[in-house]
Amino acid sequence: MQYPIPFDENDIQSKTAQIREGIVVSTNAAGSGHPGGSLSSAEIFSVLYNAVLRHDTANPTWEGRDRFVLSKAHITPGFYSVLAQVGYFNANELKSFRKFGHFLQGHPKKDIPHGIEVGGGSLGQNLSVAVGIALGLKRKPGQTPRVFDLSSEGELQEGSMWEAIMSAAHYNLNNLCCIIDYNRLQIDGKTEDVMEVAPLDKKFESFNWNVIEIKDGHDIKELYEAFKKFNLLSNGHAVPNNDNLDPTKPTAIIANTIKGKGISFMENQAGWHGKAPNDEQLEQALNEIRNNG
Amino acid sequence: MVNQEPQLTRQGWADALIELGSKNPDVLVLDADLSKSTLTCQFKEKHPNQFYNLGIAEQNMVNVAAGLSLTGHIPFATTYGVFLSGRAWEQIRTTICLNNLNVKLGGAHGGLSVGPDGASHQALEELAIMRTLPNMTILAPADYHETYKAVMEAAQINGPVYIRFGREKVPTITEPGSPFQVGKANILREGTDLTIIACGTMVAESLTAAKALAETGVQAEVINLHTIKPIDKKTILESATKTKAIVTAEEHQIHGGMGSAVLEVLAQEAPVPVELVGVIDSFGESGKPAELAEKYGCTSANIIQKAQKVLTRK
Known part of the structure; x- marks a missing residue:
């Protein structure tokens, strides 16, 4: 198959709507969970899993697969919803999210057959794991798989992130892509009020990373174009008309997003970081997703 | 029995790593800017392509090792025990032990053996804080030969292992052929x-x-x-x-x-x-x-x- 997979905007949009449905359905069923940051990552998940990632749900241990590492690991509602949407398990499982004895743990548990490469939950840890995976894959013969890590601007407050970022550049991990879901809200409020992280582009650039900024992280065309650039870079190619992008460096994709995107009463509300919709709110959310989708 | 020349336990660590690295190209060594103290500089000399220095960044080193293990490698990450077990404790807990990853941790300069460096560098708590972790195997070998064997045995275990060794020469009380079986006193x-x-x-x-x-x-x-x-x-x-x-x-x-x-x-x-x-x-x-x-x-x-x-x- 050719990668990235040829782009069909309508198809990706309808899949993104499925992911959003999964997010509100799973958190409603669980009575807890993290819808806000899941919704801000919905398009990122959708484009990545449906058009960018080399993976095979029928052969999840395929050695040549690209690896996805969830660094902002609380957004399991979004992660599990895309895994269900692409077929790692049935979407009905989402209703057992966070339930006793079920594999869909509150924060991910390593479960490669279900598409979960590594567990997570403690912020600041998994970009280092992604660095190790990228380094390990580069040691293997043949085409080098890529590693995609999904993080957030809030997670970049953890000092260990910058250790990881430093080491990825030092070891020239051009097969590593760190996506920042930049939704500007964290549990205690606006990121700029809690602990400012800007300017992220300059920070990554000064740590010797490529930076691709996406103005609207919910614009699937823009996301796709960014991943196409990373695809060239990870294959050691320059990107036409982008002389600043260096095919020997790791790449950060900074996606400006809206927390709670797609559900009117959740959008830009820090309070929906870690709160589940009740039945009435679920109904409204599903109506909005279906009408917009 | 105390009849052999005192030797460095960390030399047993380094000698075993070199041997493992020769036998298996998937054995990797990671250090945090203390390779001259942990003696992994010797491994680097023999197997430069199997050695990574992660700089003074222990938390990252430990989880980079975790990532390397996920691609089928057998990483041994090392620095002074106080930094390895302390600074990176939560990485060891939540990434290595919770995922039950095949990462080996070499805690150098354990105990009071680091001497003149003083209290900040003397690791006196690692066994306690490692011991609370499910899936962790903890080895505290007694001399050069045991440290060598501990490393060789650790490589055979599919899961996290913490090996504690010291800085100073210690009496050699076992022989190369003495039994050493993990879990058997x-x-x-x-x-x-x-x-x-x-x-x-x-x-x-x-x-x-x-x-x-x-x-x-x-x-x-x-x-x-x-x-x-x-x-x-x-x-x-x-x-x-x-x-x-x-x-x-x-x-x-x-x-x-x-x-x-x-x-x-x-x-x-x-x-x-x-x-x-x-x-x-x-x-x-x-x-x-x-x-x-x-x-x-x-x-x-x-x-x-x-x-x-x-x-x-x-």
Whole structure:
């Protein structure tokens, strides 16, 4: 198959709507969970899993697969919803999210057959794991798989992130892509009020990373174009008309997003970081997703 | 038995890594800017393509090792034990142990052996904080040969292993052919009056103490508990049932360390009098390792004193 997979905007949009449905359905069923940051990552998940990632749900241990590492690991509602949407398990499982004895743990548990490469939950840890995976894959013969890590601007407050970022550049991990879901809200409020992280582009650039900024992280065309650039870079190619992008460096994709995107009463509300919709709110959310989708 | 030249345990660590690296290209070594102290600089020289320096960034090093293990490699990550077990504890907990990853951790300069560097660098808590972690195997070898074997054995285990070794030369009390099986304590000396259970540098001190006790007519059994976790309950309980008195000895805080691990076994299954030798709720300071061992209670004299005390409690 050719990668990235040829782009069909309508198809990706309808899949993104499925992911959003999964997010509100799973958190409603669980009575807890993290819808806000899941919704801000919905398009990122959708484009990545449906058009960018080399993976095979029928052969999840395929050695040549690209690896996805969830660094902002609380957004399991979004992660599990895309895994269900692409077929790692049935979407009905989402209703057992966070339930006793079920594999869909509150924060991910390593479960490669279900598409979960590594567990997570403690912020600041998994970009280092992604660095190790990228380094390990580069040691293997043949085409080098890529590693995609999904993080957030809030997670970049953890000092260990910058250790990881430093080491990825030092070891020239051009097969590593760190996506920042930049939704500007964290549990205690606006990121700029809690602990400012800007300017992220300059920070990554000064740590010797490529930076691709996406103005609207919910614009699937823009996301796709960014991943196409990373695809060239990870294959050691320059990107036409982008002389600043260096095919020997790791790449950060900074996606400006809206927390709670797609559900009117959740959008830009820090309070929906870690709160589940009740039945009435679920109904409204599903109506909005279906009408917009 | 204390008849061979003292050797560096960290040399056993380095020699075994070099051997492993020659046999298996998937064996990798990671250091955090202390390769000259941990002696992984020797591994780097032999196997430059299997060595990664991660700089002074222990948290990242540990999880980079985790990532390398996920691609089928066998990473050994090392730095001073105090930084490895302390700074990176949560990475070890949540990434390595929770995912049960095949990462080996080499805690160098354990105990008081780092001497003049002082309290900040003296690792006296690693056994306690590593011991609380599910899936973790903890090895505290007694000499050069045991450290070598601990590394070789660790490579055979599919899961996290923490190996503690020191800075100074220590008496060589085992032979290349002496048995070393993870989870199986070795009885180095048989006795009937009490049992001394020790790990690391305190094994040699225990043998010295047992010899001195024998001269006073007290026959001490000496057990080398090189594996702290999983603990060899069988050997401990059999000996406790026989001698009915225990002294534990470790170059570590007595709170939560090897002695505590022994107490957990005994209190539940064979409650006999126990005395603990080790550092008692205190940080160290600068000084020669021998001076510190004396001040902080990690010598054969301390073992003898506790042995005499435990005998009165039988």
